[in-house]
Amino acid sequence: MTTEIDDLDHDRRRRNTWWWMGGLIIALLVSIPITVGLGPVGIAPGTVAQIVSHHLFGVPQEVTWTSAEDAIVWLLRVPRVLLGVAVGAGLAIAGVALQALTRNMLAEPYLLGVTSGASTLAAASILFGFGAGIGSSSLAASAAIGALLAGVGVFLLARVRGQMTSTRLVLAGVSVGYVLHAITSFLIFASDNPDAGRAVLFWILGSLTLASGGSALITAVVVLATLLTLLIVARSLDALAIGDNTAQTLGISPNKLRAGAMLVVALCVGSLVAASGGIGFVGLIIPHVARMCVGTAHRRLLPVAAMFGAIFLIWADVLARTVLAPQELPLGIVTALVGAPLLFVLIRRLDPTR
Structure with missing residues (x-):
């Protein structure tokens, strides 16, 4: 009698996934009321839960909190935290997808110029009224268009004689990103409104200050749609991450998969940048x-x-709004200061042969 051996350790990985998902869901559900309560004005998690329950379900009927606490929780911090949940999830899955498409451990929306494209047109919208005819959604539309144009530009530059390799994709992304960053800097310099220039600079570095219920909902829908789309092609991404030859052997067209995934990621990142600016x-x-x-x-x-x-x-947003309270730090600064040490740890743990 022989025992089947799981050489790739799929069973353990699958069990670990369920444990991790369960633990992370609990951690997120616990984190939301705590982070809503943290800020220059501290509010207890129990009070936060009562305020949210009162607005959603009418329970409790008796109001034991102040009107100021109600406004801070329901109008300011709940939309802000929910937007942070959506943006954080969206940036993470965009990074996963781009690292698979390029087979590059350093790939992320910034590296491939997608974030820079969204930031450039969004800055043009704020400083010079680009897309003002669209109405109140001009900023979001400009960011989405910028991300899409940057993604298309990177795709066209990387495609040579009908073929597109991961190396060319990364190099094209870096080139486009530098050009767009220079254009954004020029727009800020050319603006005759110093206050608008400072606002754009703060917004480019990332912030959840402009969060609203509508922006949180729209962003969450876009991120969920992106996640479901990428899950549908998850096995194809697995093959592409190994190599183009492996993908072709399985009947997958690397060029078509890269083009489709880049389009999805670009639209997702455009909506994220429109809602929160550029967060690295x-x-x-x-x-x-x-x-x-x-x-x-x-x-x-x-x-x-x-x-x-x-x-x-x-949690990075909590640091952004509390470290120098009542002044608020750009969120991108906090994520870099926290993320860089984590990256150093990962570098130390990398296989030396890789």
Whole structure:
């Protein structure tokens, strides 16, 4: 009698995924009321829960908190934290997808110019009224268009004689990113409104200050749609992450998969930048943390990375609004200061042969 051997350790990875997802869901549910209560004005988690329950379900009927606490929790911090959950999850899954498409451990929305494209047109919208005819959604539309144009530009530059390799994709992304960053800097310099220039600079570095119920809902829908789309092609991403030859052997077209995934990621990142500005390091560091926990299979990796990203960003936002209270730090500064040491740790733990 022979015993079947699981050489790839799939069973343990699968069990680990369920444990990690369960633990991360609990951690997120616990983190949300705590982070809502933290800030320049501290509010107890129990009071936060009562305020939210009162607005959603009418329970408790008796109001034992002040009107100021009600406004801070329901109008300011709940939308802010929920937007942070959506943005953190979206940046993490975008990073996972881009690292698979390029087979590059350093790939993230910033590296491939997608974030820079969204930031450039969004800055043009704020400083010079670009897309003002669209109405109140001009900023979001400009960011989405910028991300999409940057993604298309990177794709066209990387495609030579009908072929597109991961190396060319990364090099094209870096080139486009530098050009767009220079254009954004020029727009800030050319603006005759110093206050608007400072606002754009703060917004480019990332912030959840402009969060609202509507922006949180729209962003969450976009991120969920992106996650479901990437889960559908998860096995194809697994093959592509190994190599183009492996993908072609399995009947997958690397060029078509890269083009479709880049389009999905660009639209997702555009909506994220429109809602929160450019936030770095989340899409770079979180995928590696998730891989250490559940392995490289994208069907497991994507949801776990999304949960890690959501938790990481809402706690980073707590630091952003409390470290120098009442002044608020740009969120991108906090994620870089926290993410860089984590990256150093990961570098030390890397296989020296890689």
